[in-house]
Amino acid sequence: MTQRPKFALIKQHIIDNIQAAKWVENQRVPSENELAEQFSVSRMTARRALSELTEAGILTRSQGLGTFVASLKSQSSLLEIKNIADEVQARNGVYSCSVLSLESISAVAPIAIALGVEINSQVYRSVLVHNENEQPLQVEERFVNPALAIHYLQQDFNHVTPHEYLSQVAPLTEARHTVEAIMPTSEVCQWLSLYNEEPCLQVIRRTWSSEGIVSFARLISPGSKYRLGGHLTFKRH
Known part of the structure; x- marks a missing residue:
């Protein structure tokens, strides 16, 4: 051993x-x-x-x-964790999803560290395109800790989003985000049907449950189609 x-x-x-x-x-x-x-x-x-x-x-x-x-309590954030299907439907849009990849892979060092697992251990990976009215809205590449979502690869993500499923099996207690503007790769341009290269919004998100780190995701959206917003309420002392 x-x-x-x-x-x-x-x-x-x-x-x-x-x-x-x-x-x-x-x-x-x-x-x-x-x-x-x-x-x-x-x-x-x-x-x-x-x-x-x-x-x-x-x-x-x-x-x-x-x-x-560190504080173990969830904290309010400018960037709320929202289910993208609910966002689309709230705008009276029609949500759909295209599953590009759903597999088990060996975790290279950056992914292993992000998920808190051993290097070269098996983790789950999914790549999806979220659509609004049949138009690509967001690419989601997600790496998942198998110990906390055993049946992840068996899910039909045409009917439930990864966020919805993971919220059921490993309820969210904490999330961290990094947001930046990027220029998309040719592969991302193809997935998002971007014929003219344009800046995209990339969100790197890690989520925790009470049992540990659940997932590490990269969310990429065209700058012309997506924006972030939020509301903060401050308590008076």
């Missing part, structure tokens, strides 16, 4: 303490030096464990103060 790397053991130790409520929200966790001494590893190994958990949103780091357990 392959021995797990030390940084992975440190990560699991931290996660176990948080899940067991031994370490609560905003509580300081051991430093790099303390973890290095406890697990007989280098500071670099301990730093990697803390950095990956910070990137995953489990920990938060404050310069000069240390590393703390």
Whole structure:
């Protein structure tokens, strides 16, 4: 049996303490030096464990103060998680979907890290085009943790969107987004029926349930057809 790397053991130790409520929200966790001494590893190994958990949103780091357990509560965001089929229907449009790929693949390093799984382990991948009134609106490439959505590949995404299905089997507790303008590849242009290259809006989204990271998705929409909006309500103190 392959021995797990030390940084992975440190990560699991931290996660176990948080899940067991031994370490609560905003509580300081051991430093790099303390973890290095406890697990007989280098500071670099301990730093990697803390950095990956910070990137995953489990920990938060404050310069000069240390590393703390992040808030486990969902937070309001400018970018709400909405089901694209509902968005289209709310505009009185007709929603449809084209499934381009639905497969199990070996996770390369960036995907494995994003999903919190072992490199080269099997993960699920889907590529869909969401349509409004038979016109391509958005390309969705999604990587899914099989442990949290066992029957993902058996779903008919012409009748239920990946977001709907995953919300049922692994209810969303947290999401993180990165939004940027990109120029589409020739492949994306073909999928979106873009005959003249135009800037697109790309959203990189990671979602969590109470059991861990559920999916990592890349959503690409033509700038001329899609926009983001939201509403924030601030509480008075």
